[in-house]
Amino acid sequence: xxxxxxxxxxxxxxxGRNRRFRSCQEVHIVLVRRSSGQGKPPSLSxxxxxLHRLVREGLLDTIRSPDGxxxxxxxxxxxxxxxxxxxxxxxxEDVPQAEELSAALDRIGGASGxxxxxxxxxxxxxxxxxx
Amino acid sequence: xxxxxxxxxxxxxxxGRNRRFRSCQEVHIVLVRRSSGQGKPPSLSxxxxxLHRLVREGLLDTIRSPDGxxxxxxxxxxxxxxxxxxxxxxxxEDVPQAEELSAALDRIGGASGxxxxxxxxxxxxxxxxxx
DNA sequence: ATGATATTGAAAATGGTTTTCATAACCATA
DNA sequence: TATGGTTATGAAAACCATTTTCAATATCAT
Ligand SMILES: [Mn+2]
Ligand SMILES: [Mn+2]
Ligand SMILES: [Zn+2]
Ligand SMILES: [Zn+2]
Numbered sequence: 001x002x003x004x005x006x007x008x009x010x011x012x013x014x015x016g017r018n019r020r021f022r023s024c025q026e027v028h029i030v031l032v033r034r035s036s037g038q039g040k041p042p043s044l045s046x047x048x049x050x051l052h053r054l055v056r057e058g059l060l061d062t063i064r065s066p067d068g069x070x071x072x073x074x075x076x077x078x079x080x081x082x083x084x085x086x087x088x089x090x091x092x093e094d095v096p097q098a099e100e101l102s103a104a105l106d107r108i109g110g111a112s113g114x115x116x117x118x119x120x121x122x123x124x125x126x127x128x129x130x131x
Numbered sequence: 132x133x134x135x136x137x138x139x140x141x142x143x144x145x146x147g148r149n150r151r152f153r154s155c156q157e158v159h160i161v162l163v164r165r166s167s168g169q170g171k172p173p174s175l176s177x178x179x180x181x182l183h184r185l186v187r188e189g190l191l192d193t194i195r196s197p198d199g200x201x202x203x204x205x206x207x208x209x210x211x212x213x214x215x216x217x218x219x220x221x222x223x224e225d226v227p228q229a230e231e232l233s234a235a236l237d238r239i240g241g242a243s244g245x246x247x248x249x250x251x252x253x254x255x256x257x258x259x260x261x262x
Numbered sequence: 263a264t265g266a267t268a269t270t271g272a273a274a275a276t277g278g279t280t281t282t283c284a285t286a287a288c289c290a291t292a
Numbered sequence: 293t294a295t296g297g298t299t300a301t302g303a304a305a306a307c308c309a310t311t312t313t314c315a316a317t318a319t320c321a322t
Contacts, residue, residue: 005300006287025278043302048279068199068309069278084243093243098235105254108226112215114256121252123236125245136269137318156309174271179310199278200309 007042011050012059012074021063021071021092024048063092063122086127095123138173142181143190143205151223152194152202152214155179194253217258226254 014030015022028047035041042050051072054060061075063083073092082095101121109117145161146153159178166172173181182203185191192206194214204223213226232252240248 007301023278040302045280045303046301049300064195064199068195068201070199082239084239084245084248086245087247093245095239095243098232098239100231100235101229104229104231108213108215108229108254109256112224112226112256113259114215114217114224114254115262116218117215117254117256119252119254121250123239123245123248123250125240125243125248128244131246138270154309171271176272176311177270180269 005046005050005053007046008050008054010042011047012054015060015072015074019073019092021061021065021073023065023069023071024051027051027072082121082123084123084125086130087124088126088130091127093127136177136181136184138177139181139185141173142178143185146191146203146205150204150225152192152196152204152216154196154200154202155182158182158203213252213254215254215256217261218255219257219261222258224258 010031011027014027014034024047025044028041028044031041031047051060055062055072059075060072061083062073063071063085065071076094080097082097084093084095085091086093098121101119105117105119109115141162142158145158145165155178156175159172159175162172162178182191186193186203190206191203193204194202196202207225211228213228215224215226216222217224229252232250236248236250240246
């Protein structure tokens with residue numbers, strides 16, 4: 001059953017090349033460029049499908065760009081962590097999970113009566129190089 | 132110069148009616164329903180334009196729904212707070228700011244070298260009524 | 263009124279993403 | 293190697309929230 005689509009490796013390699021979040025279309029363009037000479041690159045649909053699959057399997061993180069595009073990035077660690085994006089150059093840095101959050105979560109869960117609490121904690125700032 | 136578009140008040144009133152984030156199209160539908168009998172409701176374009184303007188002026192908060200839609204809500208200007216959305220029914224509850232966050236922010240800022248740190252902390256869960 | 267400026271509605275365009283569906287690749291089995 | 297069932301793929305079309313266009317209105321100062 002668990003057959004491995006033959007393009008997943010390619011896509012993971014593209015995402016592994018640097019530390020920036022990329023849109024599906026950016027990934028696709030890289031694949032198209034890279035396949036000059038070699039055979040045909042995977043189609044855009046295939047890249048979309050592969051990215052979905054990889055997210056589902058926990059191999060990729062996603063964030064949304066300010067204009068609503070979905071961006072993908074190889075997930076370094078399997079531990080939970082946050083993303084700190086530079087507002088000027090767009091580079092993203094991983095930040096270890098803030099352990100303060102679990103306390104806050106517990107407290108909020110208790111006070112609100114909500115169950116199955118989950119959260120997103122996205123950080124932005126200006127990186128040293130840009131300031 | 133600062134003419135006031137005649138529909139801004141209407142839209143603000145719709146958003147003021149309850150505490151949920153709403154998409155532009157939801158706001159528009161409310162306006163359409165509400166204008167049965169009275170004159171024509173503003174067009175969808177006008178609602179989009181008004182919401183942009185109100186966000187620009189700082190009167191509205193926005194978040195993105197999981198599927199990428201932009202949602203709007205009247206901004207409680209004063210104190211910072213978080214949003215706890217029910218994954219099943221979509222209702223949003225305000226949660227007082229987690230004071231743990233400021234400590235985490237300071238620590239992360241120091242460790243990363245980033246300046247001007249800002250963050251979003253969005254919560255989701257299952258509300259009492261849905262569980 | 264006159265004209266300058268800002269707003270509006272209707273329809274079309276945009277653009278990222280998803281769906282469709284026919285075809286190809288894959289894999290187990292005989 | 294043939295056979296058949298299952299999954300992956302490409303190309304094009306569909307989707308759908310949002311934006312843009314542009315002609316028609318409304319608004320306001322003079
Ligand atoms: Mn990550
Ligand atoms: Mn709020
Ligand atoms: Zn930077
Ligand atoms: Zn609920």
